[in-house]
Amino acid sequence: MRPVSPKLAFHKMHGLGNDFVVIDARVQSVTMTEGLARALADRHTGIGCDQLILLEPSDTADIAMRIFNADGSEVEACGNAARCVTQLIGAEAMIETPGGTIYGKSEGGGATLDMGQPRLDWDAIPLAYAMDTLDMPVGWDALENPVAVNVGNPHLVFFVDNADTVDLARLGPIIEHDPLFPDRVNVNVASVEPDGSLKLHVWERGVGLTRACGTGACATMVAAVRRKLVDGETVVRLPGGALSIAWTPGEAIRMTGPAIHVFSAEIDIEMLL
Numbered sequence: 339m340r341p342v343s344p345k346l347a348f349h350k351m352h353g354l355g356n357d358f359v360v361i362d363a364r365v366q367s368v369t370m371t372e373g374l375a376r377a378l379a380d381r382h383t384g385i386g387c388d389q390l391i392l393l394e395p396s397d398t399a400d401i402a403m404r405i406f407n408a409d410g411s412e413v414e415a416c417g418n419a420a421r422c423v424t425q426l427i428g429a430e431a432m433i434e435t436p437g438g439t440i441y442g443k444s445e446g447g448g449a450t451l452d453m454g455q456p457r458l459d460w461d462a463i464p465l466a467y468a469m470d471t472l473d474m475p476v477g478w479d480a481l482e483n484p485v486a487v488n489v490g491n492p493h494l495v496f497f498v499d500n501a502d503t504v505d506l507a508r509l510g511p512i513i514e515h516d517p518l519f520p521d522r523v524n525v526n527v528a529s530v531e532p533d534g535s536l537k538l539h540v541w542e543r544g545v546g547l548t549r550a551c552g553t554g555a556c557a558t559m560v561a562a563v564r565r566k567l568v569d570g571e572t573v574v575r576l577p578g579g580a581l582s583i584a585w586t587p588g589e590a591i592r593m594t595g596p597a598i599h600v601f602s603a604e605i606d607i608e609m610l611l
């Protein structure tokens with residue numbers, strides 16, 4: 339008879355439809371690999387998610403959060419998941435991530451995060467060679483002259499008249515894999531609305547089009563403030579809903595938005611691999 343394999347406990351959560359499988363490795367032993375992350379994220383044969391989130395003990399914060407995209411790549415930051423982790427672990431949390439430490443505070447059905455300061459130098463994005471990150475002389479079809487921002491992870495932001503009309507499903511993967519971005523890049527297309535809010539669509543590195551991207555909303559706010567399109571604080575509207583983002587040059591980015599716990603369950607990982 340086949341021995342019973344150990345079950346992996348997980349939480350399914352989302353922030354504005356950007357969804358996560360959250361595994362707490364503080365209470366069970368897990369060896370995460372690219373293949374396991376990809377299998378768990380697979381919507382046909384796994385549980386399905388945009389990002390796999392692994393929680394571990396931290397020496398410098400309340401908890402450490404590791405982030406794996408649906409393609410299995412491990413990355414530095416995830417804003418929507420940081421709100422979900424804040425909700426999961428309690429009222430307030432210092433969350434260590436590879437992209438920096440985030441401070442989160444739960445509020446009702448969501449959380450407010452202090453995301454730290456953006457990095458704006460070309461080699462901090464990173465880009466393959468030196469250029470002005472506020473006025474980049476590059477373009478892909480109708481998408482031209484972007485702004486690059488690193489908010490723990492790398493983002494490129496294009497401002498257009500109407501973000502709904504751009505074929506991001508076609509251009510996103512081309513830009514993500516352009517040699518200008520040695521670590522690949524998340525691609526944001528935004529328009530400034532008549533009420534001063536920002537409408538945003540995001541092609542996420544390692545995932546594709548998502549319903550929302552928290553770090554993308556932060557990077558877009560930073561780009562919009564640097565371009566003097568908005569100031570102080572605004573609402574960023576994504577396909578999955580709205581986030582409130584505040585940023586003043588020289589200060590940390592603040593993000594407020596929902597975080598939803600959908601269910602908790604267990605899975606036999608041998609069934610996936």
Ligand SMILES: N[C@@H](CCC[C@H](N)C(=O)O)C(=O)O
Pocket residue numbers: 356388389405407413414415416417418419491492524542543544545548550551552553554
């Ligand atoms: N969904 C996230 C961002 C996740 C990581 C991103 N795809 C990357 O590769 O950097 C968010 O809410 O910020």
